[in-house]
Every structure is written in structure tokens, then in C-alpha cells.
Amino acid sequence: MNHAALIRMVTKGFPNKLNRFNEKGLSMVTKTVKVTANNCPYKGRSIQVYDAEIIESLISMYALALAYRQLRENQKHIGERCVFLLKSLVRTALESAIQEACGFIPQVQQTAQNHYSKAISLIQKMGFHCTVDQHIATKKDIASFLNIPISTLNSFLYKHSYEIKPIKLDSPRIRSFGSKASRMNGYHLHDIVKIIFGIDTEVTARIKQEMFGQLGTFAKLDSRSEIEWRSVLKEIFSDFDFKCNHPIGKYRYYVDYFVPELQLCLECNGYDCHRSYDAQKEKEREQIITQNYGLIRFHHKVKLETLVNAILKIKPGSVIRLYDQEKIAQT
Template sequence: MTERKAVHYGKVEVIPGIACDGYVLDDSVAVMSERGVADLLGVNQMLLNRMKTNWPPKSLEPFVNGGWSMKTNSVEVVAKNSPYQGRKIVTYDSSTIEHLIRFYTLAFANRKLRKNQQHIGERCAILSASLINAAIEVAIKEACGIPANIQETAQKHYTDIVELMKESGLKCSVDGDIAIKTDITDFLEIPQSTLNSFLSKHRSKIEPIKLERATILAIGSKAGRMNGYCLKDVGTIALGMDSVIGIELKEKMFGSVSSLAKFETKGEIE
């Protein structure tokens, strides 16, 4: 069998701020590198490596179509603009990526993921909803002869959590849509100790913004130092907690996905 070559390379940014390595092969198949898929799904690359040889994981097993197995290909990168030119990489085609998103979404909706896997399910559920919305919007615009940028459209739908939080009453004390801890605890109706614990556990994903002294004084605080948080990180906090507000936001974002999951798996896991 002839080994495929990756002849085109580009950065795919479906999620704002997360650029994933994408390629088009010499047979016109669009793929992502293993590192790119890991970044897209919010998983450790080693997890994908393990799943290739130990498929399916127990948490996903009830939701995997019979006979489906995770397929990857090793290809040679010849694209001149790729930092991996001349190397062989592992790639995943769009069908494999779609299956992984769907399986994790179904497992998440049916509460079958372990605690340390739930962030993957949340990411996949939001991805699923945003990509469906983006595909519909782009299809309509293209049919009407209006040029559309699929990446920009997908990013717009992915960040809908920001608008949902604002609609649900989130107020930011600092100009530029920057929330302080009090804003977050008031919005989620949780004690600050709960927020501090969450931030400590997820410090690799959430980057605090050090506020200047003048900004701290302007919001009426006498604290010597204070951190702020961008709305994307506040969304991560809100969706990562099972507070009353957090659960409501999840229902608004992908409640229909949860309903679909329960319908598709009815009788399958009981």
C-alpha cells in the first residue's frame, strides 16, 4: 500500500486561542495530527496513544457503534510550511474525529465519564453543538451566494457561553469584560473557598490576570493585590462546576445533546 503524504499544512482554530495542526493529504483527505486532535479535544496526547491499542475505553464502550475501531494513519509530511516537514506523523481523519467527539458527548450526557474525564466530555459537547450550528449557518450563506469563513463561524458559536453568562446575570467589575473572584462567586452562588479549590486544581488551564493597583482602587477595593479573569476562563469555571447556575448553563448550551444521548442509548446501558 502506498504511503500517503501530507502536502498541505495549516493551523485550524475551531476553538478561539487553540490552534491545531491540520493537513491535506495527496489523496485530498483532510486530517489532523495526533497532537492537533489532542489539543482540539482537550486531552493528553498519551491518552490517544493508549486508545489506539486499547479500544474502546470502558467509559466509552456502551456508546461505541458495533465493530467501529479507532483508525489512524502514519504519513510523511512534505508540506514546506509545516514545522514537521520530512518527518512521519500520526493523523486522524475527520470521520474518526467526529466519532470521538460523539462518543465522549454521549458518555458525558449519560454521566458515565470519570471525574478526571468530565472536562473532555464538556469540551466535546460544546464542540458538537458549535460545529453543527456553524455548518448550518455556512451552508445557508453559501447557498445564498454569501462567502463564509467556517473557522470564524465555528469560533463564534463556540464562545456562545459568554453571551449565555451575561444573559444569566454575570457582571464584571473591571472594564474590558474582566471578572474578579467576587463577581464569579456571586454569579455562581458558591463560597470563595470552592472557587479557590477549583482554580488550584485547574491552574494549568486558567490564567489569572494581575490587576494594576489603580484598577483595584477604581473598583473600590483596598486589597494590595488582586487577580481578574477573562470571560472565556469564567466560562470554563462555570461549566466545570455542578453549581445550580453551572448546571443551567450546561442545559442551555447542550441540553438537546443530553436528550439525544438518552434517546440513542435507551435500553443500551440500563
């Protein structure tokens, strides 16, 4: 989420789909404080801050909205990160409570940092390697580890440039690992953890499960099925430029899978087949996508043969829906 979205909530209030989960009836109110910390680059300046209770409620609202399938496609990643954050905060709180019960002074910040360090240790055990030094990696390192195209990583970094800042590498450092590039950015391990929690791949799914367990029944089935379909479709379109979570059109609507050479968009829908989504907005979204592409929306339990037949039949400007209503009714 970028800061502009938070500002809109301050001026216009929470979006309706979030506000229904606003159990405490809070509103986004900021406070003006003057920074006095010596090690802060904003020392001496007055800045706007948010109360911890508001942040807690916002995290809970996004997590609940994800559970009830009220988030748009381009918002789901926020909901998922909020779920992971909630689990991490609960674990930190429990460990702090145990420390206090045992007569120790709780070290909340250190406990939270330990979980961050655990994530770093985990990705290193899974084979992640930093080319620059022990703490700084290149885009190639990250993309190779996550098994995604550089273009996908670039899109993510552009979208989250407000929170993930690159480290500009000087020429001697670039030459030190054999590169002939005239300029290059590196990324610290702490930011790489943010990338891993923000991008959905088979690799990141394993890391998240190792760190936090399953998301829960509300997200487990859809997430797992989407990962499985991603692997299957990647094989089917191995000779094509197969893209995942790709933006379409000037409004940057995201589709699950995109094959530009075939002018084909595919979306793996969950149990309710997006029936809980805003029907009018979904219609507008489909109209934008089908201006130049064909769109196939399929239930995650559809047979592969059925999906392949639809891929062969689809044409730009059309939509094919593959939903097994009997199976949906049984779930």
C-alpha cells in the same frame, strides 16, 4: 481533560470504556509540525498536533460514553462538555451549509466565534458583572454569579490551569475598584465561558439549556434531579459547610455532596444506580471514602424523609444505599 491524559492515549491507546465507541477504529497518532505563524508564541518551534478526525472521534467517544453511563464521576464533566461541543459544532456546520447554499462564502471561524459571543452576551443579560473592566472579572464576580464558594472555584481553576490562565492585575488596577489586596488575578470573559461550561450549578444549567437546549434523554433526567437535590440539600445543611463535587482522599475521588463537620458524603445516583460502573473500582472507591466518612448513595427519586433518616443514622466507616427497586424496574 489535561494534556497528560492525551499523552497516555497516544502511548497506551484509548481506555477500554472509550474504545468500544471508537467506530472508525482510529488510534491517537500525533504529527510533528513547525510553527510559522507570526502571531504565535511558538513560532519556529516544532510541536505535536492531532488530526481533526482524531479530535472529532475523541469528542464523539466521550459523548457516547456519557450516554451509556460508562464514564467515572471525575470524567462526566468531559462527556458533558463534549455533548455541548458537538451541538455547537453541528449548529456551526449547519449555518455554514446554509451560507454556502445561499451563494455566500462560509465564514466558519466567525460563525463559531458568534456562538462564543452569544454565551458572553447571555451571561451578561443574566446579571454577570466584571469588576475590573468590561472584559475582566475577579474570582468574587464569578463565584457570586454561579452561587458557589470561592473554594469550589479555586479547585476548578487549579484542575484546569492548563487551559484557563489568570490575568495578573497590577496595584493601580486593583486599587481602581476599591480593593486593598496586594495582589489579585482577573479572568477574561472568554475564560469565564469555559468555566461556566465546566462547572455544574443551577445557573450554568440554565445557561447551557438556553445555548444548546437539553442534553438529551440520556442526561436530562439525572442532571435535572441532581440540580434539584443540590438545592434541597443546600437548605438542609444551610448551617454547615456544604460542598458540591468535592474531592475526597489523596486519590481525589469526587463525591456529589460533602459535609465535613458531619463526616458525611452523599451521592445522587441515576436510574441504574451505578450498576453499569466497574464494580471492583466502585468498591475500592467506597473503601477509600469510608476510611474517614460515612457514605449515603441514594436514588434520585428517593423520598426526602427516607434520606433524612439515613443522614441521622449514618456513621463514619459505613455505607447506606437508598434505592427504590420497584421504581427502577418501572423506568
